[in-house]
Amino acid sequence: MPVRLVCPSCSATLSVKDEFAGRAVRCPKCGGVIPAAPSGASAPPPSRAVMPPIPLPEPPPAPPPAPFDVPDEPAPPKGGKIVGRPTGRPVAPVPAGEERDADAARPARRRDPRDEGRNDADPGDDDRPVRRRRPRDDEYDQPEGKKGGKGPVIIIAILCGTLLTCCGGVGYGGWWLYSKAKKAKDDFVEAVDKFNPRVSSFSYADLEVGTTTRTETDAKLGGGRIATDADLPKVFATDPARADVWADKVRQKRAVLWQNSDDYIIAAFHPTADGNARLQAKEWRPKSGAALREGELNDVKFAQQYPPGGGPGIPVKAAELARAYKDNATAANEKYKNKNVLVEGKLDDLSFGFDGEVQALLEGVPPAPGKALGTLVRVVISKSDVNKVLNVSRGQTLTLKGKCSGLTGDLFVDVLSATFDSAGTDPAPTVTASLLLAEYGRGSEATDEKYKDKPITITNAVVESKDGEQSVYVVGNLKKSTVRIKVTLPFDTKKQTATLKAGDRLKIKGEYSSSSDNVIYINRAWIVP
Structure with missing residues (x-):
């Protein structure tokens, strides 16, 4: 009665005669060894657990034995083959019919693309491990380099790339910081250059067309610069048509520009833009607010309306x-x-x-x-x-x-x-400081009556001291004086006292007010240069 055996490695089922039940056989599918089973015992049902294959030594180069052959055994008796390997016990031969049954039960293996053209009857066409094929003589024999021969080159390339990247990043960062710092400095310098508080609607009103010269204009507004074509779109941003009107004067280099931030005063001079040239036309162009203009840009009309010297008046x-x-x-x-x-x-x-x-x-x-x-x-x-x-x-x-x-x-x-x-004739009496003080010493009441509330001109007055910003004490002689003259200037003329010091000699025009305690008071006065 045939005995069914199950390969523990690939779960393939084989049928052998019961006379071989006590022998271990080799699986024709995977080459694994199926352990011996007791005679007459049926094979246990296939198990899900797959035992790991028992490692075998690599088969000899000789052709592999036929399925179910017993390795290193003498030829089997007539009527069958001995399967398995020697175990010291007799092995029952397998009838030829049973062998064919086992071969028929084995599933066909999946064909490999390398098997194209191979004869299925080839004894080497089985699923057992095959020795590595020797290279053919006609194949290109590539020399094997040393293992890891390109590794150092790759490492060096990576290090160089990393170093170059770092250097490039540092260089770019330095350039970026330098450009930012330079731009900030340039912006600051430009803002300082543009700041000019003297450029305003008030200073614009002080510029008289036909009479004010370029020198006088610079004195009021600060040094102006010759306008260029690039300035016109900025100056006339709110009225581009005016840029065309001024284009000729800009090309003739007779247009001068003053700027305070985004506020502009542009002026044309005749016949040139030199120091003594007369103001021909002017415009006030603020960033916000109403624009103003005055004058005549046409040279012929300007000469007619504003003749040299201003005309007789x-x-x-x-x-x-x-x-x-x-x-x-x-x-x-x-x-x-x-x-x-x-x-x-x-x-x-x-x-x-x-x-x-x-x-x-x-x-x-x-x-x-x-x-x-x-x-x-x-x-x-x-x-x-x-x-x-x-x-x-x-x-x-x-x-x-x-x-x-x-x-x-x-x-x-x-x-x-x-x-x-x-x-006309000067109505004010002119007297020296020494004479006025001497006259006052001889009779203060008579002196007050003579000059009180009248204009007077005092010469050779010697500065004794200053009293605040608007007043100065003067005498005729610093060593002998017991009477002083106090000169008071209006608040808007106090700049005249800023540079005075003791001992300076002055010429004073003012109004005799009064006297008290050896002090003569001169009010509403100014200092004659």
Whole structure:
């Protein structure tokens, strides 16, 4: 009766005669050894557990034995083959029919692409391990390099790449920091260059078309620079059409630019942009707010409207000019505004403006009953003629030529950029400091009565000391003086006392006020250069 055996390695089922039940046999499928089973015992059912294959020595190079052959055994008796290996016990032969049954029960193995063209009847075509094939003689014999021969090269390449990457990163970081620092420095320098608080609507109003020179404009606004084509889009960002109007003056290098942050004053000069050239046209272009412009960019029209020297000017008395504006400002503007006038009047007072310019106040319309203030003509003097005006005494008649700009409130009729034309007789007495002090020493009451509330000019006054910013004590002689003169300047002329020191000699014009305790008081005074 056949005995069924199960291979513990691949779970293949074999049928052998019971006479071989006590023998161990080799599995024809995987080559594993199936242990012996007792005779007549049926094979146990296949188990899920797969025993690991028992390692066998590599088969000899000789052709493998046929299935179910017993290794190293003599030829089997007639009618069958001996399967397994010697165990010291007799082995029953396997009938030929049973062998065929075992071969038929074995499933066909999966064909390998290498098996194409191989004969299935080839005895070597089985599932047992096959020895490694020797290389053919016609195959390319590649020499085997040393193991790991390229490793150092790869490591060096990686290290070099890492080093280059680090150096590149450090270099880029340094360049980035340098460029950022340079940009911050450049931005700071540019911001400082653009900062100019003197560029404002107020300083713009002080620039008189036809009379103000380039030198005087730079004195008011600081040094300007010649405008370029690249400046025009920035200056006229809100009104690009004006850039085309100014293009010719820019190409002629007669346009000058002053800047305070994003606020601009652009001015054209005639006939060049040199120091003595006259202001031809000007525009105030702020970042926010209304833009202003004045003047004539056309050279022919400019020469007609603003002839050299400003023309003869319209002669008018200061009192008449003030009265005309007081009565009808509209009619007065039609007659005088933006036109040169030759105004004549008595000097009421002198004051200094924000930029140090001298302003001569001429008597105009006296105060109305019950009013403290009347209407004066305020004349802003050109710097070239300041010293001439400072030599005029209060109450003295003088004639000035400038451009009338109209009424400012109800207090002033302004005449700008005026030049000195002439002066009348000086009504103020002129006396030396020593003589005035000696006269006071002989009789203080008589001296007060002679000079009180009258303009006076004091010469050869020696500075003894300063009292604050607006007052200075002067004497005739520092060693012998027991009486002093206290000179008080208005608050807007206090700049004249800033550089004074003891021993300086001065010429003073002012008003004799009073005296007390050996001190003579001179008020509303100014120092004559």
